Amino acid sequence: MTLAPFGARLRQALDTRGQLCVGIDPHASLLASWGLGDDIAGLETFSRTVVEALADRVAVLKPQAAFFERFGSKGVAVLEKTVEEARAAGALVLMDAKRGDIGSTMAAYAEAFLAPGSPLFSDAVTVSPYLGFGSLRPALDLAREHGCGVFALALTSNPEGGEVQRAVGADGEPVAAAVLRQLAAENAGAEPLGSFGAVVGATLADAGVDLAINGPLLAPGIGAQGATMADLPRVFGASVRNVVPSVSRDVLKHGPSVAALREAAARFVDEAAAAVK
Numbered sequence: 001m002t003l004a005p006f007g008a009r010l011r012q013a014l015d016t017r018g019q020l021c022v023g024i025d026p027h028a029s030l031l032a033s034w035g036l037g038d039d040i041a042g043l044e045t046f047s048r049t050v051v052e053a054l055a056d057r058v059a060v061l062k063p064q065a066a067f068f069e070r071f072g073s074k075g076v077a078v079l080e081k082t083v084e085e086a087r088a089a090g091a092l093v094l095m096d097a098k099r100g101d102i103g104s105t106m107a108a109y110a111e112a113f114l115a116p117g118s119p120l121f122s123d124a125v126t127v128s129p130y131l132g133f134g135s136l137r138p139a140l141d142l143a144r145e146h147g148c149g150v151f152a153l154a155l156t157s158n159p160e161g162g163e164v165q166r167a168v169g170a171d172g173e174p175v176a177a178a179v180l181r182q183l184a185a186e187n188a189g190a191e192p193l194g195s196f197g198a199v200v201g202a203t204l205a206d207a208g209v210d211l212a213i214n215g216p217l218l219a220p221g222i223g224a225q226g227a228t229m230a231d232l233p234r235v236f237g238a239s240v241r242n243v244v245p246s247v248s249r250d251v252l253k254h255g256p257s258v259a260a261l262r263e264a265a266a267r268f269v270d271e272a273a274a275a276v277k
């Protein structure tokens, strides 16, 4: 089956389901607070419950690969099932894997997440552009071919990010600005929204760079990291409609009750709508 471009599918999901991405981050502390073991059975129950609660209503679910990989091959098998079931229930799945390597290895990462038929095939994947934006080419091309998306780290939500991302190159352009400029080029002419997004933390005091990339802006940092939906207009300005605010722990802490998870997600959707209008 050929998918419509990711940007178009994402635009529709955000407009119909609301501007929210919920992260599936099975921290050991969350497994414990849900009364689950820090083991494969706990991981499986946690992930299945999040998918049951949210995949039919939130725009995007974002499994954090690290929390599955820490259990080895059995954890990856749970991740595969989580992705498949979330997509089948109607959510767009953004795999938060933050992969980045030389181009020839990047091609293998791209096949893992963006080639139809791959066990971890997802609607989009996060990547690191810090081996040079050009090293992402295999992922950008495969995503375009198959209707998928790619989100490159631009200005991350952690306080340490700026030392690399705000550094200024020999030509005077900050590193993050160069990433955003190249994403904008990938999205040129795309309607209603390009498929190549940037990760820009909602925790930033001020973006200080041009965020008008005609693509989605994944905004982690809301909730546990201290940002709120009310911060979005200040950080994202005129691009705020293209923001995909992302919350993991501040939704997940309401489990294992399916109803409570749904209520928490609905509250964030309402808060995002109020902030963006």
Ligand SMILES: O=c1ccn([C@@H]2O[C@H](COP(=O)(O)O)[C@@H](O)[C@H]2O)c(=O)[nH]1
Pocket: 023, 025, 064, 096, 155, 156, 157, 158, 199, 200, 201, 220, 221, 222, 223, 224, 225, 246, 247, 248, 249, 250
């Ligand atoms: O700049 C970034 C990029 C990715 N993340 C990821 O998002 C979630 C945040 O979880 P919370 O519980 O909502 O804090 C997590 O998976 C990070 O790896 C980010 O936080 N910042």
